[in-house]
Amino acid sequence: MTLTIDHVDKSYSGRAGHAVLAVRDLTLTVADGDLVALLGSSGCGKTSTLRMIAGFEDVSRGGISLAGRRIETLPPARRRVAMAFEGYALYPPLTIAENIGFGLADGGRGIGRAEAAKRVREVADMLEIGPILQRRPNSLSGGQQQRASLARALARDADLHLLDEPMGQLEPQLRAVLRGRVKAALKARGMTAVLVTHDQTEANAMADKIAIMEGGVLQQYGTPNELRDRPANLYVATFLGEPPMNALDGVVEAGGLRLDDISDRLVALPGVRLPPPGARIALGVRPHRLQLNPAAGADVAFQGNVVSNQWLGDQAHVVVELGRRIVVAVSHVRVPVRAGTAVSVGFAAADAHLFDAEGGGALAHGRDAAY
Ligand SMILES: Nc1ncnc2c1ncn2[C@@H]1O[C@H](COP(=O)(O)OP(=O)(O)O)[C@@H](O)[C@H]1O
Numbered sequence: 001m002t003l004t005i006d007h008v009d010k011s012y013s014g015r016a017g018h019a020v021l022a023v024r025d026l027t028l029t030v031a032d033g034d035l036v037a038l039l040g041s042s043g044c045g046k047t048s049t050l051r052m053i054a055g056f057e058d059v060s061r062g063g064i065s066l067a068g069r070r071i072e073t074l075p076p077a078r079r080r081v082a083m084a085f086e087g088y089a090l091y092p093p094l095t096i097a098e099n100i101g102f103g104l105a106d107g108g109r110g111i112g113r114a115e116a117a118k119r120v121r122e123v124a125d126m127l128e129i130g131p132i133l134q135r136r137p138n139s140l141s142g143g144q145q146q147r148a149s150l151a152r153a154l155a156r157d158a159d160l161h162l163l164d165e166p167m168g169q170l171e172p173q174l175r176a177v178l179r180g181r182v183k184a185a186l187k188a189r190g191m192t193a194v195l196v197t198h199d200q201t202e203a204n205a206m207a208d209k210i211a212i213m214e215g216g217v218l219q220q221y222g223t224p225n226e227l228r229d230r231p232a233n234l235y236v237a238t239f240l241g242e243p244p245m246n247a248l249d250g251v252v253e254a255g256g257l258r259l260d261d262i263s264d265r266l267v268a269l270p271g272v273r274l275p276p277p278g279a280r281i282a283l284g285v286r287p288h289r290l291q292l293n294p295a296a297g298a299d300v301a302f303q304g305n306v307v308s309n310q311w312l313g314d315q316a317h318v319v320v321e322l323g324r325r326i327v328v329a330v331s332h333v334r335v336p337v338r339a340g341t342a343v344s345v346g347f348a349a350a351d352a353h354l355f356d357a358e359g360g361g362a363l364a365h366g367r368d369a370a371y
Pocket residue numbers: 012013014020021022040041042043044045046047048049
């Protein structure tokens with residue numbers, strides 16, 4: 001069901017009476033049937049947001065609606081929300097099967113006992129915890145407890161499912177498999193869900209839309225493609241992608257950019273709408289979009305010197321000095337360039353991003369025309 005968060009703040013009273021503003025003026029709509037990831041570094045306000053939606057924390061300001069009902073003052077049990085908690089919150093005296101099925105059979109919507117048992121079995125099999133259904137939480141690993149907690153949330157009928165870092169304790173291979181299964185299960189049942197994660201791979205793999213938060217503030221909300229092609233600011237641009245986007249400072253002049261400390265040449269970016277002359281900008285290009293010794297197809301090329309070339313098993317990271325600036329290029333094949341030798345570095349105008357050097361807001365993207 002559709003979730004609307006409307007100008008919500010969350011402040012906690014911290015030490016010495018200082019208020020901690022954990023979430024600031026958050027406005028966000030999750031469409032019915034969508035899976036949205038709240039993505040950001042530790043402490044950016046993800047869990048606080050989820051707990052306000054579920055009702056375990058009060059909102060300090062603003063409103064929350066679910067399926068057209070205002071819910072921010074309702075007790076958790078009346079919000080029709082299911083949540084998998086960051087700390088699992090399993091009941092120690094109950095078996096895993098009892099934890100997952102807790103309240104299912106005689107819950108408000110009343111599915112029968114047999115149907116509840118079947119659902120517990122199905123969700124446990126999906127999450128590979130079928131064999132431990134008769135065990136108790138204390139005898140299990142963190143990864144098993146985490147999957148039991150996720151299973152309990154997914155087994156429920158609810159208007160909204162909230163998943164707080166639901167796979168952080170899993171082995172990488174199992175995590176990759178379960179991402180796909182959990183997404184498919186949510187989609188098959190038409191469920192609306194908010195996933196909290198600090199893992200951009202998880203967000204990209206699972207989410208229809210991603211909301212990036214930093215310092216309690218929503219930075220951008222869009223599809224994974226939109227965030228990659230048209231980051232709203234330099235924070236989002238450098239947060240997404242590894243290694244981070246290269247950023248070079250410069251100034252706009254008539255017909256092109258003059259980049260600081262690289263060369264006196266005017267850099268033309270065909271097809272990119274430049275800000276007015278005089279504007280101080282940062283030019284961003286992602287490492288895997290930089291071409292080394294480009295044959296053709298690069299709109300812009302600079303001469304540089306190779307600082308290092310490291311092969312990481314499946315990709316090369318090549319560090320290049322351009323004038324007095326450093327950029328990183330990534331190649332998925334080995335590149336025969338040696339430290340201390342000259343190299344040319346190029347890129348297509350479509351891969352360029354321009355940001356305001358002061359505030360960091362995006363001014364233009366090479367792929368704007370495609371949107
Ligand atoms: N109960 C609380 N009391 C005081 N401060 C809190 C409380 N819970 C969270 N915070 C603070 O609010 C900020 C956001 O925390 P949280 O929502 O848990 O972030 P995230 O889940 O993104 O890591 C952090 O600075 C955290 O220290």
